Amino acid sequence: MGILISAARMKKYIYLKITALLSIVTPIIIYIWTKTTVGELIRKQHEPSVFCPWMISEQTITPLKNTKHLLVSAYMDQRLGGFDLRIIGIFKRDLVDALYCSFCCAGFLSETTPSIILPHPDHFGFPYGTMDVLCQIPDNCDATYVTLLTAPSTVTTSEQLWIPIRNKKTSKKEENELDFTVCISTLFGNYNNVLQFAQTLEIYRLLGVNRVVIYNSSCGPELGRLLNGYSQEGFVEMVPWPIDQYLNPSRGWNFKEHGGDLQYFGQIVTLNECIYRSMERSRYVLLNDIDEIIMPYLHDNLNSMMDMLQSHYPNVAEFLIESHVFPNKYFEPSRKFHLHRWSNVPGINILEHIYREDPDSNYHPYKMIVQPR
Numbered sequence: 001m002g003i004l005i006s007a008a009r010m011k012k013y014i015y016l017k018i019t020a021l022l023s024i025v026t027p028i029i030i031y032i033w034t035k036t037t038v039g040e041l042i043r044k045q046h047e048p049s050v051f052c053p054w055m056i057s058e059q060t061i062t063p064l065k066n067t068k069h070l071l072v073s074a075y076m077d078q079r080l081g082g083f084d085l086r087i088i089g090i091f092k093r094d095l096v097d098a099l100y101c102s103f104c105c106a107g108f109l110s111e112t113t114p115s116i117i118l119p120h121p122d123h124f125g126f127p128y129g130t131m132d133v134l135c136q137i138p139d140n141c142d143a144t145y146v147t148l149l150t151a152p153s154t155v156t157t158s159e160q161l162w163i164p165i166r167n168k169k170t171s172k173k174e175e176n177e178l179d180f181t182v183c184i185s186t187l188f189g190n191y192n193n194v195l196q197f198a199q200t201l202e203i204y205r206l207l208g209v210n211r212v213v214i215y216n217s218s219c220g221p222e223l224g225r226l227l228n229g230y231s232q233e234g235f236v237e238m239v240p241w242p243i244d245q246y247l248n249p250s251r252g253w254n255f256k257e258h259g260g261d262l263q264y265f266g267q268i269v270t271l272n273e274c275i276y277r278s279m280e281r282s283r284y285v286l287l288n289d290i291d292e293i294i295m296p297y298l299h300d301n302l303n304s305m306m307d308m309l310q311s312h313y314p315n316v317a318e319f320l321i322e323s324h325v326f327p328n329k330y331f332e333p334s335r336k337f338h339l340h341r342w343s344n345v346p347g348i349n350i351l352e353h354i355y356r357e358d359p360d361s362n363y364h365p366y367k368m369i370v371q372p373r
Contacts, residue, residue, distance in 0.1 A: 056162050071163055074088075075167040085101070086132050087115075099150065100153070118131060120268060147162045181211045192220025199351065251265070288368075319369045322364070326353045
């Protein structure tokens with residue numbers, strides 16, 4: 001019994017000693033931990049860190065703080081001396097003031113650099129138009145993200161949205177991955193011409209096209225399912241284009257007739273964006289609408305056609321393709337392409353319409369094949 005009492009007293013004695021020691025050590029531990037944590041937070045804001053931008057935009061359309069402008073994408077572009085970067089945007093044309101580029105340099109913020117703003121001449125009188133912003137990246141800056149500011153500053157608030165810089169240098173193998181990319185401007189108005197869309201995509205595949213890029217504001221449910229299948233396969237690249245969340249886009253090209261903020265749901269913006277999107281991964285880019293097919297008539301495919309054209313015109317980087325209309329009110333007389341299994345597919349069967357109209361002598365539109373680099 002005496003041994004048990006001694007053990008209990010010893011246990012109580014050890015407990016009191018540990019408690020006293022902890023009362024001294026704990027504040028020191030808390031102080032050290034607090035100081036380290038706060039210090040880490042401060043250093044992360046001023047020292048190089050992989051988390052340089054506080055807010056990175058993952059959208060295809062990004063509002064620019066303190067302006068009426070919208071940013072679409074940023075691409076490396078060193079073809080013009082003194083500049084390294086091209087930002088594609090949608091600007092309010094009567095409110096274009098000086099802008100300054102700020103970069104995230106692989107973890108730290110750069111000083112701002114002045115920009116040059118280049119408005120595209122084709123705006124058709126709409127209040128908003130396509131504009132390019134050219135920036136110079138500071139020395140010793142491995143830029144990964146960029147944003148624009150309305151005043152020169154070395155401090156960027158946490159509310160600023162940053163966009164990633166694309167088309168940074170890649171290997172030669174990646175640059176030559178694709179021969180042909182087709183850029184389709186915008187789908188809108190719940191477009192649901194499924195049969196014509198499928199036929200056009202398959203004809204382009206037969207002609208040697210590797211990828212079709214589509215900017216989608218809205219499409220019908222059946223077409224959505226079709227495009228989802230092509231996207232999973234990798235033949236179609238769908239780019240979300242929610243322009244109607246920011247502006248009142250026009251359904252036509254003539255401001256006096258159609259009204260709105262921006263021509264044809266931003267057709268000029270998306271086609272320009274697609275050229276830069278394809279610059280480092282496609283030899284040629286075809287720019288047209290989904291109801292048009294660039295069809296060679298002396299060659300079996302587009303590769304053979306372009307090899308011939310480039311051999312004759314080695315220094316030409318833009319080829320204009322003459323447009324012709326095939327009206328859908330006239331049908332191929334034998335009806336051999338009027339297939340019963342397509343009868344329930346919404347849309348126009350383009351194989352049934354083989355009669356070509358003579359071009360209008362007063363207005364003859366063209367489409368383009370370009371070398372994007």
